[in-house]
Amino acid sequence: MKAGRYGVYGGQxxxxxxxxxxxxxxxxxxxxxEDPEFSRRLDxxxxxxxxxxxxxTYCENLSRDLGCRVYxxxxxxxxxxxxxxxxxxxxxxxxxxxxxxxxxxxTGAGQHxxxxxxxxxxxxxxxEVYMGEVDTRRQALNVFRMELLGARVIPVASGSRTLKxxxxxxxxxxxxxxxxxxxxxxSCVGPHPFPRIVRDFQSVIGEEAxxxxxxxxxxxxxxxxxxxxxxxxxIGIFYPFVSDDVALVGVEAGGEGLDTPHHGASLSRxxxxxxxxxxSYLLQDGDGQALETHSIAAGLDHPSVGPEHAxxxxxxxxxxxxxxxxxxxxxxxxxxxTEGIIPALESAHAVAYALRAAGDLGEDGILVINxxxxxxxxxxxxxxxxxxxx
Amino acid sequence: xxxxxxxxxxxxxxxxxxxxAGDPGIGASFRVAKAMIDAGVDLxxxxxxxxxxxxDGPVIERAHLRALRAGTTPDDVFxxxxxxxxxxxxxxxxxxxxxxxxxxxxxxxxxxxxxxxGADGVLIVDLPSEESGEVAPFAARHGIDRIALIAPTTSxxxxxxxxxxxxxxxxxxxxxxxxxxxxxxxxxxxGLVGAVREKxxxxxxxxxxxxxxxxxxxxxxxxxxxxxxxxxxxxxIEEHPGDWPGMHEALRTAIVALRRGLIxxxxxxxxxxxxVEG
Ligand SMILES: Cc1ncc(COP(=O)(O)O)c(C=O)c1O
Numbered sequence: 001m002k003a004g005r006y007g008v009y010g011g012q013x014x015x016x017x018x019x020x021x022x023x024x025x026x027x028x029x030x031x032x033x034e035d036p037e038f039s040r041r042l043d044x045x046x047x048x049x050x051x052x053x054x055x056x057t058y059c060e061n062l063s064r065d066l067g068c069r070v071y072x073x074x075x076x077x078x079x080x081x082x083x084x085x086x087x088x089x090x091x092x093x094x095x096x097x098x099x100x101x102x103x104x105x106x107t108g109a110g111q112h113x114x115x116x117x118x119x120x121x122x123x124x125x126x127x128e129v130y131m132g133e134v135d136t137r138r139q140a141l142n143v144f145r146m147e148l149l150g151a152r153v154i155p156v157a158s159g160s161r162t163l164k165x166x167x168x169x170x171x172x173x174x175x176x177x178x179x180x181x182x183x184x185x186x187s188c189v190g191p192h193p194f195p196r197i198v199r200d201f202q203s204v205i206g207e208e209a210x211x212x213x214x215x216x217x218x219x220x221x222x223x224x225x226x227x228x229x230x231x232x233x234x235i236g237i238f239y240p241f242v243s244d245d246v247a248l249v250g251v252e253a254g255g256e257g258l259d260t261p262h263h264g265a266s267l268s269r270x271x272x273x274x275x276x277x278x279x280s281y282l283l284q285d286g287d288g289q290a291l292e293t294h295s296i297a298a299g300l301d302h303p304s305v306g307p308e309h310a311x312x313x314x315x316x317x318x319x320x321x322x323x324x325x326x327x328x329x330x331x332x333x334x335x336x337x338t339e340g341i342i343p344a345l346e347s348a349h350a351v352a353y354a355l356r357a358a359g360d361l362g363e364d365g366i367l368v369i370n371x372x373x374x375x376x377x378x379x380x381x382x383x384x385x386x387x388x389x390x
Numbered sequence: 391x392x393x394x395x396x397x398x399x400x401x402x403x404x405x406x407x408x409x410x411a412g413d414p415g416i417g418a419s420f421r422v423a424k425a426m427i428d429a430g431v432d433l434x435x436x437x438x439x440x441x442x443x444x445x446d447g448p449v450i451e452r453a454h455l456r457a458l459r460a461g462t463t464p465d466d467v468f469x470x471x472x473x474x475x476x477x478x479x480x481x482x483x484x485x486x487x488x489x490x491x492x493x494x495x496x497x498x499x500x501x502x503x504x505x506x507x508g509a510d511g512v513l514i515v516d517l518p519s520e521e522s523g524e525v526a527p528f529a530a531r532h533g534i535d536r537i538a539l540i541a542p543t544t545s546x547x548x549x550x551x552x553x554x555x556x557x558x559x560x561x562x563x564x565x566x567x568x569x570x571x572x573x574x575x576x577x578x579x580x581g582l583v584g585a586v587r588e589k590x591x592x593x594x595x596x597x598x599x600x601x602x603x604x605x606x607x608x609x610x611x612x613x614x615x616x617x618x619x620x621x622x623x624x625x626x627i628e629e630h631p632g633d634w635p636g637m638h639e640a641l642r643t644a645i646v647a648l649r650r651g652l653i654x655x656x657x658x659x660x661x662x663x664x665x666v667e668g
Binding site for chain 1 (some may be wrong): 441442447463469489492493495516520545566568
């Protein structure tokens, strides 16, 4: 396999001006990967600051309802309220090692923006976050959090005014400020080496989960489920299980249904294309224009997905499913009521799939759901939806 | 000799104008192209509109989105190239595109159609030399020049690798950033032109930020064989919605003024520093 490729997917489809920054990033990553001082500092931040490891919670009520043994990997309990901080602490520390003086980031749900703002505050780097105007409205609480954390939020008014446009805006900023700025990309998307870096920093989720379930059950789980936006929480929990005999299921945003144009299911319904620096699956029209997407979960509202997922789909190693807004909303309320855990709407997609499919496992079956984030950011929005509506 | 080589053999320096196909509308786009050529554009760069033009600043991004809203497809772009070819048989046309447009059509079909329409070159803004093997054989088969890009951040080793595959002319990106008008050009242009000049005999054209007659002069004095102006012309289209006579006149005036920067200073005894203010 070519460097920076996952099967045929991945690559570096970027303007020439950015190539020097990607080369620098790759070199730095190769260096810090072997540097015990880097590992020591990252470990300190992950454990003492962010609160790792996160619990793998056996859920009695959920298990009873689903008829199998259900565990939640509790990334919702990570500082900041989502898995995003694993990546932002790693990359912010790398930025320090590279001598960068400024961080920029894109955000959809606001979770990655919050996580970047936290890492920037902790590591004393100023942060600017690009966020689609539509998202600044539906995730207003996170805008406020970012600002409290000292970050500047820049609303993006171009295109569909959501996550993809925030990424475009961040890339434009980066091209103009490469020398002193690190673009802290929030998912395993974009040009090489980002998909690799993000996957490696997120793999701590799967490494812990694998060890925890072995300790608890004396065996590996039957199935691991995670939601897929760009795919970082999913690849983080899947990667350490890839060589095991464990079923892996990624759950995409089904929006209003896969037979409507209103969804974000790039693996289930997309075709192969180049987008924002990488070859992967993409929701596009016949001419190659990216399509507007929809999801109730801002973090899943994106027309493409990380290239490693594209490879895992083609090889059949991971199965990709979709759940609708309505199913996710139901799961959001269900988990809150049943276990006292309010999931992020993104994570609720993984829970919804489990509700649909767990029956197949049998009562000795072990199911691990990656609860990628907590739902506080979504509560105000969900409160506006009349109960009968979904 | 290709049309592009012929142009640079005949004229030096040349003025390259940029427009987005389908901006402000599919039919109006040919009138814009024609007006640009008639006003003195030596080589026309025609962008295929794309939903996510990350190398472009706000002015050109809005032009892409206007063209897409008008329903412009790659088929319309090829039709425009055909019209330009008929109107001005000598003027080279370079298609400026993001790679997914080509990938989606398939490079074989794309280059065949581009050649059939009469395009002379293709510039793929997000396909660095590492990935360009995917299109090289098709461009060669159809006799289309692949216009290579070199940025201020491109290392000397990469410059060599890029130039090994380049033909037609080399597009030097003047600054670190996206397209868009600037008050002044960065000081490093002469250095960049000089460094690349040592490595190739191809014509060198400088773009990004070039938006005023004095910028044009700076670029020419740096030793470039051509200047590329985009946003300053695209902005005129945006500023004249529904006003064709106004748009036409403004385009003509701007191109004539910018072209004056190509001509060496008529009064060589004026000290240099007084001429080159931003
Ligand atoms: C809680 C949570 N889960 C999942 C996602 C989707 O991203 P990814 O697929 O990269 O994990 C987001 C994105 O904002 C998120 O906030």
